[in-house]
Amino acid sequence: MIKKLVSWLVFLVLALYGIVLALVYFFTPQLMFPAPKPSYCAGELVKKINAGSDIIAVRVNKNSSADNWIIYSHGNGEDLGQIDLLMQEYAARLNANVVSYDYPGYGASMGHASEDRLGEYADAVYDYTVKELGADPKRIYFVGYSLGSVPAAYLAAKHLDARGAVLIGGIAEGAKTYLPVNVIPWKILPNVENVQKIQIPLLIIHGTADGVVNYSNAVQNYKAAKAASTLRLAALSGMGHYGLFRCAPYWRELEEFIKNEKRESVELKYDQNSCIAL
Amino acid sequence: MIKTLVLLFSGFEEIEALAPVDLLRRAGAQVVTAAVGPSLSVRGRSGVEIKADVLFDEVKTSDFDAAVLPGGPGTDALLSNSDVIEFFSRHNKNGKLVAGICAAPVVLKAAGALKGRKCTAHTSRVSELENCTEAEPVVRDANLITSRGAGTALEFGLALVEYLFCQEKAKNVACSICFMK
Numbered sequence: 001m002i003k004k005l006v007s008w009l010v011f012l013v014l015a016l017y018g019i020v021l022a023l024v025y026f027f028t029p030q031l032m033f034p035a036p037k038p039s040y041c042a043g044e045l046v047k048k049i050n051a052g053s054d055i056i057a058v059r060v061n062k063n064s065s066a067d068n069w070i071i072y073s074h075g076n077g078e079d080l081g082q083i084d085l086l087m088q089e090y091a092a093r094l095n096a097n098v099v100s101y102d103y104p105g106y107g108a109s110m111g112h113a114s115e116d117r118l119g120e121y122a123d124a125v126y127d128y129t130v131k132e133l134g135a136d137p138k139r140i141y142f143v144g145y146s147l148g149s150v151p152a153a154y155l156a157a158k159h160l161d162a163r164g165a166v167l168i169g170g171i172a173e174g175a176k177t178y179l180p181v182n183v184i185p186w187k188i189l190p191n192v193e194n195v196q197k198i199q200i201p202l203l204i205i206h207g208t209a210d211g212v213v214n215y216s217n218a219v220q221n222y223k224a225a226k227a228a229s230t231l232r233l234a235a236l237s238g239m240g241h242y243g244l245f246r247c248a249p250y251w252r253e254l255e256e257f258i259k260n261e262k263r264e265s266v267e268l269k270y271d272q273n274s275c276i277a278l
Numbered sequence: 279m280i281k282t283l284v285l286l287f288s289g290f291e292e293i294e295a296l297a298p299v300d301l302l303r304r305a306g307a308q309v310v311t312a313a314v315g316p317s318l319s320v321r322g323r324s325g326v327e328i329k330a331d332v333l334f335d336e337v338k339t340s341d342f343d344a345a346v347l348p349g350g351p352g353t354d355a356l357l358s359n360s361d362v363i364e365f366f367s368r369h370n371k372n373g374k375l376v377a378g379i380c381a382a383p384v385v386l387k388a389a390g391a392l393k394g395r396k397c398t399a400h401t402s403r404v405s406e407l408e409n410c411t412e413a414e415p416v417v418r419d420a421n422l423i424t425s426r427g428a429g430t431a432l433e434f435g436l437a438l439v440e441y442l443f444c445q446e447k448a449k450n451v452a453c454s455i456c457f458m459k
Contacts, residue, residue, distance in 0.1 A: 041444040043306070044280055044343075048441070050373055050420040053396070055441070108444045110418065 017183075024184055032076060032147065032174070032189075033113040035106045039081030042108030046080065047132075051124035054104040054111030058125060060133060061091040061098040068096040068163070068258060069135040071125055071155065073148030075169075079107035086245060093251055094258050096141070099133065101125045115150075115174070115189055122151035126159070137161050141258065145169055146213060146241065150191050157197035164201040164257060168250075169213050169241050172220035180216040195221045202228035203257045205250060207239030208269075222267065231265040232257070238272035247275035280307040280442050282344040282375075283337065285362065286330050287314040289352020292322040293428040294379045298346050301435035304451050305443055307344075312337050314362065323350045338365050344442060345369040349380020349400060349427065356385045363389045370421065375441055379425040379434050383407055386422070395419040400427045432457055 046057040059080050070090060074083050080102050090098045103121060104111030129135045142165045144152025149170025156165030174189030175182045202225050206218035222233040234253045236244060244250050249270040284299050302309045313320045313330035321327045338361050345366055356362045366389035370376045378386045383399040386392055387407055396419040397410040404410045415430035416423065416437045423441060425434035436457070440448035
């Protein structure tokens with residue numbers, strides 16, 4: 001009787017696991033790219049560039065006094081309209097020209113985003129930044145937030161002459177975002193493979209109470225980034241996935257990262273009191 | 279401001295030329311109609327005479343956000359016009375929107391804009407173009423938009439608005455002209 005019950009339970013667990021795997025397998029693109037309703041209308045505010053058969057909308061926040069460039073890859077739940085003010089703040093506070101873009105299917109971009117092609121989108125934006133906007137490749141930083149950490153790490157691993165990379169609330173392995181262990185038997189966004197190839201200065205900023213991309217992702221990236229010329233992990237204690245830019249250390253770390261070329265590698269914990277309440 | 283050029287030439291299809299002009303202007307884009315040849319006045323395939331804004335010769339070296347080519351029986355004469363071919367070729371290379379309807383994709387092919395791209399064209403011309411099918415009224419692939427003929431001219435024009443602005447704007451314009459689909 002008990003034996004039968006146990007075998008039924010095992011069967012049930014396996015069946016549920018199978019259903020979860022099937023859901024993950026078939027719905028990964030929808031889960032990974034839940035594009036919000038477009039929050040802006042393009043007009044002349046954005047440039048449209050080709051990425052294969054798709055169109056990427058690119059916005060440039062010019063800072064005429066700056067030589068530094070930031071290519072900012074946003075998260076999967078936002079578009080250029082929603083990050084407009086943040087990008088203006090980046091340009092002003094970090095004294096840089098900021099290039100941000102929408103993945104296909106987001107905002108004024110066209111097509112369908114796919115995780116396999118995140119690198120292709122990033123390449124298109126990088127080429128546009130260097131060839132059309134005239135950015136000096138040696139003065140480019142790659143900043144990625146959340147899912148944007150994937151194209152950012154991809155570019156950082158590829159362009160050894162770039163100035164630095166920043167991963168904010170970033171991913172180590174896509175399958176480990178919600179749970180610290182991988183329960184999926186195949187790889188989803190194995191970003192850590194690019195992170196370990198990064199040779200330029202790397203800054204990781206992450207909230208320790210992140211419920212969307214578990215903090216263990218930051219630790220895994222930090223441990224893997226042995227090739228980075230300098231490496232910093234800024235842990236924002238008690239902070240989650242959102243609103244990190246309301247923390248003073250978020251800006252302090254970014255400002256110092258851009259100001260100083262040589263910095264000691266260190267793991268820092270910031271108290272939650274340094275973050276302004278929402 | 280979004281700057282677009284719609285090319286007019288002797289024997290152009292009136293509906294295919296003017297639907298995009300109308301819809302793009304409603305959307306708020308600047309539309310320059312440019313006449314091929316020595317006169318601002320050009321006669322369409324159905325005998326309607328239109329006065330263009332400028333001569334193509336006067337603007338052929340300028341850059342636009344979109345270069346739009348209508349079809350009509352006069353299209354084939356453009357194949358031997360190197361200025362026209364160069365104009366579309368340059369806009370394509372610069373990643374600007376290049377669009378053609380009806381027989382116009384034949385000219386866009388000569389300008390190298392169809393290479394490796396999905397497209398559509400008029401039933402009578404689609405067999406001359408690889409990767410072109412008649413499955414859809416409008417096909418977009420990267421910065422190329424093609425469409426099938428006078429009957430799909432409104433959808434063509436709305437696709438241009440969507441590309442240059444956004445879906446919401448295209449919807450608003452479609453709504454304002456009682457476009458039914």
